[in-house]
Amino acid sequence: MSRPAPSAQASADAARTALRGLGALRDDLAALYRDLHAHPELSFAEHRTAAEVARRAGEFGYEVTTGVGRTGVVAALRNGPGPTVLLRADFDALPVTERTGLDYASTTEGVMHACGHDMHVSCLLGALKLLADARETWHGTVLGVFQPAEELGQGAQAMIDDGLYERFGTPDVVLGQHVGPFPAGTVGAHAGPAFAASDSLKVVLHGKGAHGSRPETSVDPVVMAASTVLRLQTIVSREIPGGETAVVTVGALNAGTKDNIIPDEAELKLNIRTYSEDVRTRVLTAVERIVRGEAAVAGAGREPDITETGSFPVLVNDAGAVARTMAAVGEVLGADRVMDPGPVTGSEDVGLFGTHGEVPVCYWLFGGADPAVFGAALAAGTLDRDIPSNHSPFFAPLVEPTLTTGVTALTTAALAWLDLR
Structure with missing residues (x-):
């Protein structure tokens, strides 16, 4: 039976003891981060990254299992009876061409760690090392879960389907973090719906092709697509209550091959972000109504095809887990460095680890931007212009103090x- 939860002060004292070893790790962790950044790998192809994670965690004394959920890695350190704590980091990159100009920029053409997952891996390996070296101060089990394919929204589910909890034990809490474009040295967690649900759709509008000189013989899918895009923008402004939040983005519109040919079809790619099932249903219903309605008005002879291409559930942070975790973190970093960022419209599949086993989740943000540059941009009102966000080809967290x-x-x-001794 686990002991009562340690106080924030007791947890902070244990952390300060463990963190004495961080100074000796900094250079190695920075080198690891730069190496991972220079060698990004796409979702479910993270073979080099997984091998490096497995090698290091094994050297730290963890029992390491590879190939969990295809390319995932689980590092387990069982240190007597007590709680099981799951620490998660994702490690896939994005199909983005890097433009940072860093001397450790991506060496893989068209692939970049544009979301900071390389930083997540480096931080988790550092934490695993410190926890292993301080094992005389705590009881329980630490599970380091290095997850593939977060960018596809498939990696967490793949690990769950591969028997993550059946093989390694159901945790008592799921903990994790994501680097973001705000000042390095700060962290932020929001209780309740913290990261939005995301739905991706592909819409194919079917028209009737013709010569560009004879548009009267066509059903023009380009015009149909243009009308659809404009009408979709009214969903949030005219169908969602002012107190609710939703985002509807048309990220791609593809049609045609030549200026004097009216094509047969046009393709739209949509992304939708919501925080509640009611709003999600309302938006998805409106999208289908508008797409089918615009096709009908245009005289399309065939119904449009609407296909779901990806989905992330809303990430709900447990209020008690956030309070307990951030109280301890604030004791170590300083209360002035811990904030509530509010809900963010980005999406994350880490919440599946919580819903699968009905386990509380605390997932927080930590800053990666140069504090001086951020402060100047904030004062000038140019944050969106001067501070690159995740998924930008210019996104590059400051190595330290991040x-x-x-x-x-x-x-x-x-x-x-964990139980403290």
């Missing part, structure tokens, strides 16, 4: 849930 903050937060969070 690494130190991430390692500190993960280590402290874990010790807030």
Whole structure:
């Protein structure tokens, strides 16, 4: 039976003891981060990254299992009876051409760690090392879960389907973090719906092709697509209550091959972000109504095809888990460095680890932007222009103090849930 939860102060004291070893790790972790950044790998192809994670975790004394959910890695350290704490980092990259100009920029053409997953891996490996070295101070089990394919929204489910909990044990809490474009050295967690649900759709509008000189013989899918895009923008402004949040984005519109040919079809790719099932249903219903309605008005002879291409559930942070975790983190980093960022419209599949086993989740953000540059941009009102966001070809977290903050937060969070000696 686990002991009562340690106080924030006790957790912070244990963390400070463990963190004494961080100074000796900083250079190695920074080198690891730069190496991972230079060698990004796409979803479910993270073979080099997985091998490096497995090698290091094994050297730290963890029992390492590879190939979980295809390319995932699980590192387990069982240190007597007590709670099981799952620490998660994702490690896939994006099909983005890097434009940072860094001397450790991606060496893989058209692929980049544009979302900071390389930073997540480096921080988790640092935390695993510190927790292993301080194992005399705590009881329980630490599960380091290195997850593939977060960018596809498929990696967490793949690991679950591969028997993650049946093979390694159901955790008492799921903890994790994501680097973001706000000042390095700070962290933020929001209780309740914290990251939006995401739905991706492909819409194919069917028209009737013709010569560009004789549009009267056609049903023009380009015009149909243009009308559809404009009408879709009214969903949020005219169908969603002012107190609710939704985002509808048409990320791609593809049609035609030549200026004097009216094509047979046009393709739209949509992304939808919501926080509640009611709003999600309302938006998806409106999308289908508008797409089919515009096709009918245009005189299309065939119904449009609407296909779901991806989905992330809303990530709900457990209020008690956030309070307990952030109280300890604030004791170590300083309360002025812990904030509530509110719900963000980005999406994350880490919540599946919580819903699968009805396990509380605490997932937080930590800053990666240069504080001086961020402060100047904030004062000038140019944050969107001067501070690259995740998925930008210019996104590049400041190595320090981002690494130190991430390692500190993960280590402290874990010790807030383990039994302390």
